[in-house]
Amino acid sequence: MFPIVTAMGSLPVDSYxxxxxxxxxxxxxAxxxxxxxxxxKEDLLLEQGLAPWERAGLIRRLPDGRPVVDRSADGFAEALARFSRICGVGECGVDEPIEWYSNDESLFAQKSPTYLRFRQDLLERAWPGNVNWVKAQxxxxxxxxxxxxDERGQSLLDDPQLRELVLASAALQASWMASDLRRLPWPVMIFVDEPGLVGLGREPGCDPAMAPGETAGFDGSDDVVRRFVRTMVQAVGQTxxxxxLHCCGDTDWSVILDSGAHVVSFDACRHFAGMLRHTEAVRRFLDRGGLLAWGVVPTEPExxxxxxxxxxxxxxxxxxxxxxxxxxxxxxIRRQLILTPACGYGLRAVAEAEKAYELLxxxxxxIKKAGGRGIRL
Structure with missing residues (x-):
């Protein structure tokens, strides 16, 4: 039944x-x-991606808690070689199964307890309401x-070996999460959150650490971006x-729309003009059955x-x-519609999250009153 109403993931409350x-x-x-x-802490965006790296012993923490991949650390070369084998990168191939990501020491089983409880509630039919879809991210x-x-302050994107390992690890995470939730009796959506795509297609030169949603330039090559996006789409889709794929800022949407993704999620509150620049790619995306998730509920307080x-x-x-x-x-457009907030509320006030979810x-x-015929616009 369309439109589907769901949300991004992060919330500012302090209990499940x-x-x-x-x-x-x-x-x-949904x-x-x-x-x-x-x-x-492990529910922070970068911490999700780095959880397997930390478990593999490849992360050093700065005094302020920021993670660094430090090649000069004792035992780093051996740990990197082992992790590369686990992820299937390099000549050695995979020597350990994907369960490395899903046993009791993994991000999802130990580091993010809300995931376990969410999955268990759904498995036991203890989740309230009439569920039709399940989403994770x-x-x-x-x-x-x-x-x-790394230890020199260089982005991992600039190092071909580490860059490929980031991709391989993330693809395994996505494949495990999708496979795990596919045990449920409902269809599953897995969103890959990529605020780092902000500025793709624009001139570089702005601070790469600027907040998601601002128009920094992106210095990664189009080939790298396309391969990363398609690899993640394939990792989820094969399950x-x-x-x-969700990006809360402006980007080159044609790269994402043409990637094979089933769902493309964008901030319709602040960045609709960016999507409107790519209507030919939108048409192709919808022609092949893609779902466009419009972030219509604002995250900006005013x-x-x-x-x-x-x-x-x-x-x-x-x-x-x-x-x-x-x-x-x-x-x-109306048939292949998902409604969401523009982004997550994890770093907003609780009252703002409550208002947003009231609107949702x-x-x-x-939609329920319309009997599945959608919302009258």
Missing amino acids: EEAKALVAAGCPQ PHCPQLPVVC LAGPLTTARYVT GALAG ALEAATVEGLLQKLAEQMAAMEGKGVPGDA GQFSSR
């Missing part, structure tokens, strides 16, 4: 039960796995490689789950405070009309 109540109220038919970065390798550095369901639906209708005016079939719940109620 609070998060569960928010998700159940806002996304009753719950997402909650992540709680305020109380669980994890850090994308481009973001990890772009924002994590039977839908592979989604916009969120002023938001109403009627106002958001009106803005969505105007944006759809603008896209249709550029040749994208309107029936496909109102969307869900309208």
Whole structure:
């Protein structure tokens, strides 16, 4: 049934039960796995991507807690060789199974307890509401490689060996998570979160550590970007789950839309103009059955405070009309629709998350009343 209403993942509350109540109220038919970065460091985006690296002994922490991949550390070369074998990178091939990612020491079983409880609630049919879809999310390798550095302060994206290892590790994480959730009786979506794609297609020169959503230049090659995105899509898709890609800023959307992703998620509040520049790629994406996830609920405090369901639906209708005016079939836009917030609320105030999920719940109620015919725009 479309449109689907779901959300990004991170929430500012400090308990699983609070998060569960928010998700159940806002996304009753398509719950997402909650992540709680305020109380669980491992739920922070970069920490998700680095969890296997830390377990492999490849991470050193600076005094402020920031992670560094330090080649000069004792035993680093041996640890790197072993991790490369595990990830299937290099001549040695895989010498340990994917269960290395899913046993009791893994990110998902120990480091992120909300994942375990979310999965268990669903397995035991203890999740409230009438579930039709299940969504989870994890850090994308481009973001990890772009924002994590080595001991010299260089991005891992600049080192071919470490860059490939970031990709291989992330693909295994995504494959394990998708396979794990596919045990559930509902279809599964896995979103790969790639705020590091911000600025792709723009001139480099801005600070690469700037906040997601700003238009920094991107200094990675298009070939690397396309291969990273497609590898992650394939890792999820081969399990039977839908592979989604989320970027909360402006980017070269044609790269993502043409990647084979089943779902493309964007910030329709602040960056619709960027998507509108790529309507030919949008048309191709929808023609092959892709789902476009419109981030219609704001994350910016002032916009969120002023938001109403009627106002958001009106803005969505105007944006759809603008896209249709550029040749994208309107029936496909409305039929292949997911509604979400623009981004996560993990670093926002609790009251802001509550307001956002109240709006999502109102969307869900309208869809339910429409009997599956969608929301009247």
